[in-house]
Amino acid sequence: MESFSSHILAALLFLLAFTTSMDSASAARPTAGGTNTEFIRTSCSATTYPKLCYTSLSTHAAAVRQDSKLLAHTALSVSLDSARSTSTMMGKLSHIRGMRPREIGAMQDCVEELSDSVDQLSRSMKEMNEIKGSNFGMIMSDVQTWVSAAMTDEDTCMEGFAGKVMNGKVKTAVREKIVNVAHLTSNALALINSYAALHN
Numbered sequence: 001m002e003s004f005s006s007h008i009l010a011a012l013l014f015l016l017a018f019t020t021s022m023d024s025a026s027a028a029r030p031t032a033g034g035t036n037t038e039f040i041r042t043s044c045s046a047t048t049y050p051k052l053c054y055t056s057l058s059t060h061a062a063a064v065r066q067d068s069k070l071l072a073h074t075a076l077s078v079s080l081d082s083a084r085s086t087s088t089m090m091g092k093l094s095h096i097r098g099m100r101p102r103e104i105g106a107m108q109d110c111v112e113e114l115s116d117s118v119d120q121l122s123r124s125m126k127e128m129n130e131i132k133g134s135n136f137g138m139i140m141s142d143v144q145t146w147v148s149a150a151m152t153d154e155d156t157c158m159e160g161f162a163g164k165v166m167n168g169k170v171k172t173a174v175r176e177k178i179v180n181v182a183h184l185t186s187n188a189l190a191l192i193n194s195y196a197a198l199h200n
Contacts, residue, residue, distance in 0.1 A: 036061035043071055047190040049183045056184060068195040073128050075188035076147070080121040082184050083154070086177045087114035093170065103170060106160035110178065113157040120150035121185070124192075140196040147189045154182040 037058050044053035056078050057064065057071065064070045093099075094107035124143045131139050161175050 036065055039066040040064060040071065043068070043191060043194065044187070046194055047187040049187055052180075052183050053187040053191075056187070068191075068198055069128070069131070072188065072191040072195040073125060075184070075191045076121055076125050076128070079150075079181065079184040079188045080118060080125065082177075082181045083114055083118050083121060083150070086181050087111055087118060089177065090114065090174060093174070099170070107174070109160050110157040110174070113153040114178075114181070117150040117153040117157075117181070117185070120146040120153070121188075124150075136199055140192070140199075143192055144189070144196065147185065147192060151182060151185050151189065154178060154185060158182065 040057050040061055041054050044050045044057065047053045053075070057074060060074045060078075064074055090107050091111050094104055094111065099107075124146045127139050127143050127146075158175065158178050161171050161178070
């Protein structure tokens with residue numbers, strides 16, 4: 001039975017690696033609209049992870065055009081999609097037989113943290129759709145708070161995978177996905193801050 005569980009774990013880890021490489025490959029494709037992609041490249045230079053920012057957003061250049069609000073909203077959407085898929089993947093991994101209680105606990109805690117992160121990012125996206133001239137400052141303050149809270153949730157999730165108690169393969173695969181979500185969220189917050197600064 002342990003051998004069967006190991007095979008399932010190996011298959012899920014392979015699937016995780018495959019989807020990560022597919023995401024990277026599709027994000028790296030060049031897009032039409034040089035001016036729009038240059039706008040994204042320039043905007044991403046203000047983020048902590050500019051290369052990830054550009055590769056994750058350049059495929060949306062036609063929709064973003066050269067609009068800072070659309071760029072910030074799209075960055076939130078990309079971060080939200082990544083948080084959701086990572087949470088789903090971790091929920092599945094946490095039910096695999098053969099994992100130690102510490103690993104299962106860390107996975108379940110992380111799923112809960114990512115669920116909170118998804119809620120915060122979803123609220124932020126909905127709230128950005130409600131921006132009008134008179135409520136701009138209040139809404140942007142809420143959005144900045146919620147996205148910061150989402151980053152804290154993601155950091156807390158990563159902390160559960162620190163140390164040597166975790167299975168090396170599981171730890172590496174899961175941490176890579178969580179780090180990606182955290183970096184995407186960090187970039188989204190930087191672009192939100194840039195958008196807010198345009199109106200101050």
